[in-house]
Amino acid sequence: MKKVYKNIFGEVISKAKAEKLDDYHLYYYEKDSEVLKEIEFLAEEGIYSINYFMSPDEDETQVLNYLKEKSDFFDIEKRENAGNFIVATNTMYSLSVDEKPLISKTVFHHDDPENFICSQILDNTTLEPIPERTTKCWYNSDKNGEKYAAIEFSYQEDGKLELAIDKTPNPDNETDWEHYEYATFKDLQSKIPTDISYYKTAQLLPKTAKQQQ
Numbered sequence: 001m002k003k004v005y006k007n008i009f010g011e012v013i014s015k016a017k018a019e020k021l022d023d024y025h026l027y028y029y030e031k032d033s034e035v036l037k038e039i040e041f042l043a044e045e046g047i048y049s050i051n052y053f054m055s056p057d058e059d060e061t062q063v064l065n066y067l068k069e070k071s072d073f074f075d076i077e078k079r080e081n082a083g084n085f086i087v088a089t090n091t092m093y094s095l096s097v098d099e100k101p102l103i104s105k106t107v108f109h110h111d112d113p114e115n116f117i118c119s120q121i122l123d124n125t126t127l128e129p130i131p132e133r134t135t136k137c138w139y140n141s142d143k144n145g146e147k148y149a150a151i152e153f154s155y156q157e158d159g160k161l162e163l164a165i166d167k168t169p170n171p172d173n174e175t176d177w178e179h180y181e182y183a184t185f186k187d188l189q190s191k192i193p194t195d196i197s198y199y200k201t202a203q204l205l206p207k208t209a210k211q212q213q
Contacts, residue, residue: 002029050074072096082205084110100124105204115139120204131159131202138199142171155202164188
């Protein structure tokens with residue numbers, strides 16, 4: 001493993017400098033590659049959190065036991081491809097509070113792996129999605145050309161749209177934002193040239209992704 005020390009702003013620093021800081025991060029990369037495997041979040045008292053990126057050939061039980069030895073708080077992430085999309089499954093443990101993890105699935109476009117389009121919490125017993133704990137985002141660019149979550153969507157228990165908050169009239173002024181519900185979704189769609197029917201329900205993946213699998 002290759003170790004890289006960074007400050008909380010993501011800047012690469014030396015080990016000596018890192019250990020003088022109140023907080024720093026230690027990145028582990030697979031040998032001779034840029035594949036990130038683990039991030040340790042450290043303070044003076046030691047590791048307080050870990051993000052672990054699990055590959056398909058790893059045994060989850062072994063990974064879990066390895067992380068338990070290092071911290072009470074950690075997140076295991078597994079990523080898989082679904083057509084033009086990436087689905088990340090995160091299993092977050094906080095052992096000092098509860099043995100049961102918080103499990104979520106997050107969807108990204110392949111060409112934009114930083115901005116999620118859907119984030120869904122699962123029931124950690126049935127592994128079924130909880131629609132009312134699902135959030136989706138539709139992105140646009142502001143006047144400076146910066147991408148932002150222009151419309152945010154939340155859902156009811158039955159999976160239908162509860163509320164869409166459209167920030168496009170003025171991203172910086174909440175009083176100008178517009179609100180839509182399931183019954184008025186067609187009015188929101190009429191403003192947007194692309195098909196946004198994916199956002200009408202809490203369904204994890206767009207239909208196009210299922211067709212490509």
